[in-house]
Amino acid sequence: MRPSGPAILAAIVLAVEGLALTAVALFELFALGSRGAASTTSAIALIVLTMITALALWAFAVGTLRRASWARSGGIVIQVLGLALALASLTVEPRIWLFTLGVGGTALVGLIVLISATRRDGESDPRLPSVDPGRRADDEK
Template identity: 70%
Template sequence: MRPSGPTIAAAIVLALEGIALGIVSIIELLALGGGGTSSTIGGIALIVLTLIAAVALGAFSWGTLRRASWARSGGVVFQVLGVALGLASLSLEPRVWLFTLGVGGPALIGLVLLISATRRDGASDPRLRSGDEPGQRG
């Protein structure tokens, strides 16, 4: 079965977030090479963690296109964290609206799309229709 529109849009948002984190890791690597970090070990750990998150978002994007529930649930976790990070940035002075909107906005859009994709995929899944209990099949 072909993925629905919200599923495709959610996968695109997840992929773009993964690409953005990949770019952030390159920037972190350049800062590490240029001596812009206070701790080399801490800088390397941050780069590795950022790359792990980027790869995870790519996997969630791919899995979302394949209608895998593990991918949608993992994507929802990342989106909730993004919304929380965007909201938390509002407590800092001075407020950096570009960061707040750049992190929280796509996360909120991704969250809405993932929930919509989950609802649509659940409605089209024959295993989840009422009256189709495993013991009732002939």
């Protein structure tokens, strides 16, 4: 079965976020090579964690296209963390609006399409019991 439209859009958002984090990790790696880091150990740990998150986003993108529920739920967690990061960035002076809007906007769009994909894929999942929209859950008892 082909993925739904929201699932394809969600996979694109997750892949773009994975690409952005890969670019951030490369930037951090170059900064480490040019002695731009205050602590080499902390810089290496940050690079490793950034790459782990980027790989997770890539895996979530592929899993979302394959209609895997673990990928959609993992993607939703990442989007909620992105929204929290964007809101937290509002407390920093000077405010960097491009960062706040970029991270927060992308996370909000990703959250909306992932929830939409989850609803759409849940309706068509043959493993789940189908419920007639005109029938209430109380009628089954």
